[in-house]
Amino acid sequence: MTALTVTTDRTKFLRLALTADAVVTGGNGLVYLAFAGPVSTLLGPDTGLLRGIGVFLLVYGAAVGLLATRRTISPAATTAVIALNIAWTLASVAAVVTGTLGFTTVGAIWAVAQALVVAGFAELQITGLRKARAK
Numbered sequence: 719m720t721a722l723t724v725t726t727d728r729t730k731f732l733r734l735a736l737t738a739d740a741v742v743t744g745g746n747g748l749v750y751l752a753f754a755g756p757v758s759t760l761l762g763p764d765t766g767l768l769r770g771i772g773v774f775l776l777v778y779g780a781a782v783g784l785l786a787t788r789r790t791i792s793p794a795a796t797t798a799v800i801a802l803n804i805a806w807t808l809a810s811v812a813a814v815v816t817g818t819l820g821f822t823t824v825g826a827i828w829a830v831a832q833a834l835v836v837a838g839f840a841e842l843q844i845t846g847l848r849k850a851r852a853k
Contacts, residue, residue, distance in 0.1 A: 732796065732846025733786050739803070739839040740783030746832070747775025761825030778802070796847050803840035807833045 750757060751772030754765040761768075785795050810833035813819045814826045821829060 728852060729791050729846070729850045732791060732843065732850050735839065735842035735846045736782055736786035736791070736796070736799065739799070739843070740779045740786060742779075742835065742839075743775050743782065744779030747772045747777075747779055750775065760822065761828055762821040763819045763825070767819070791850065793847060793851070796843060800840050800843050800847070803836050803843070807837040807840070810836070 749772070750768045754768040754772065757768055758765045763771075782799055785791060785799065810829045814821060814829050819825075819829075
């Protein structure tokens, strides 16, 4: 018979939520940066903006990934990630509603879908932070 290892690390859920956010964010940034032309045609915003967003997302994804790997996860840094994810969600919806970025129909759908995913990451991170703080 094989023994099962049971982990009591209360940060496991938070680490997973941060890691998933980092991977998705970094992947999205890479696509925006490497394929700005075709993505611009599909979604609407110009290539310069998409490249800038791509660089930001790569750096942000790397920072979130680094946070997830720390021996002790900083509650303040996690709260900052949550706040930035909420801000991104609100800004994405506002950009669609106001039409400021010139989204195509596909782009507007993508922006709202992406906002929902980012809001989901924020919710998972809030839950993970609560679990990590539980005594």
